[in-house]
Amino acid sequence: MQTLVVDHPLVAHKLTALRDARTDSPTFRRLADELVTLLAYEATRDVRVTDVTVDTPLAPAQGIRLARPVPLVVPILRAGLGMLDGMTRLLPTAEVGFLGMIRDESTLKAQTYATRLPEDLSGRQCYVLDPMLATGGTLAAAIEFLFGRGARDVTAICLLAAPEGIAYLDEAFRSGERPIRVVTAALDERLNENGYIVPGLGDAGDRLYGVV
Numbered sequence: 001m002q003t004l005v006v007d008h009p010l011v012a013h014k015l016t017a018l019r020d021a022r023t024d025s026p027t028f029r030r031l032a033d034e035l036v037t038l039l040a041y042e043a044t045r046d047v048r049v050t051d052v053t054v055d056t057p058l059a060p061a062q063g064i065r066l067a068r069p070v071p072l073v074v075p076i077l078r079a080g081l082g083m084l085d086g087m088t089r090l091l092p093t094a095e096v097g098f099l100g101m102i103r104d105e106s107t108l109k110a111q112t113y114a115t116r117l118p119e120d121l122s123g124r125q126c127y128v129l130d131p132m133l134a135t136g137g138t139l140a141a142a143i144e145f146l147f148g149r150g151a152r153d154v155t156a157i158c159l160l161a162a163p164e165g166i167a168y169l170d171e172a173f174r175s176g177e178r179p180i181r182v183v184t185a186a187l188d189e190r191l192n193e194n195g196y197i198v199p200g201l202g203d204a205g206d207r208l209y210g211v212v
C-alpha cells in the first residue's frame with residue numbers, strides 16, 4: 001500500500017489551524033474544505049484520462065478528458081461529508097456515493113448504517129473521503145464495500161493518519177491485487193487508549209458540525 005504524506009507549507013499551515021482547539025466550527029469546515037482540495041490535487045495525479053481533439057477559435061488542438069467510467073467519490077458520513085465539496089471542486093463530473101458509518105466507541109469497530117453506492121463498480125477508480133485514519137477499521141470496511149462491487153482501485157484521502165491505521169490497512173490489503181493508497185496531510189504520533197489520534201484534532205465529526 002502506498003502512503004503519500006503531502007508536504008506543502010500551505011497544507012501544514014491550514015492543518016495547524018485545524019488542530020487548534022480554539023478554531024470554531026465554521027472555520028474548521030472552511031479549513032477542511034481547503035485542505036481537501038490541496039490533497040485531492042496530489043491524489044488525482046493518476047486519474048484516468050483519454051485523448052480528445054477540440055477546435056480552438058484558431059485550429060484543432062490535441063487534448064485529454066477524464067476517461068469513462070468517471071471516478072466515484074465516497075464521503076464517509078458524518079466527517080467525510082465535510083470533505084466532499086473540496087474534492088468535487090477538482091472532479092466536478094465524478095459520481096458521488098455515500099457510506100454512513102459509525103465507530104462503536106466501546107469496541108472501536110465500525111458499523112454501517114447507510115449505503116448509497118452503485119451496484120457495479122467494475123473498472124472504476126474510487127476516492128474515499130474520511131478525515132481520520134485512526135485504527136483503520138472504518139476505512140478498511142468502506143474499501144471492502146468498493147472492491148466487493150468490483151472497484152479497480154481505491155484511494156483514501158484523509159486529513160490525519162495514525163501509524164496503527166496505516167499498518168492495519170497495509171495488512172488488510174497486503175496481497176496487492178486490490179490496489180489501495182492513502183493520501184494524507186500528516187502522519188501523527190499514535191492512538192490514545194480511546195482510539196483517538198494524538199496529537200490529532202479531536203473528534204472530526206463533532207468539530208465539523210458544532211457538536212459540543
Ligand SMILES: O=P(O)(O)OC[C@H]1O[C@H](OP(=O)(O)OP(=O)(O)O)[C@H](O)[C@@H]1O
Binds near residue numbers: 077130131135165
Ligand atoms: O479509523 P477508525 O478507528 O475507524 O476511526 C476513524 C473514524 O472515526 C470517526 O468517525 P465516527 O465513528 O466518530 O463518526 P463521525 O464521522 O460521524 O463522527 C472518524 O470520522 C472516522 O470515520
Ligand SMILES: O=c1cc[nH]c(=O)[nH]1
Binds near residue numbers: 204
Ligand atoms: O482522532 C480521532 C479518531 C477517530 N475519530 C476522530 O474523529 N478523531
Ligand SMILES: [Mg+2]
Binds near residue numbers: 078080101205
Ligand atoms: Mg466517521
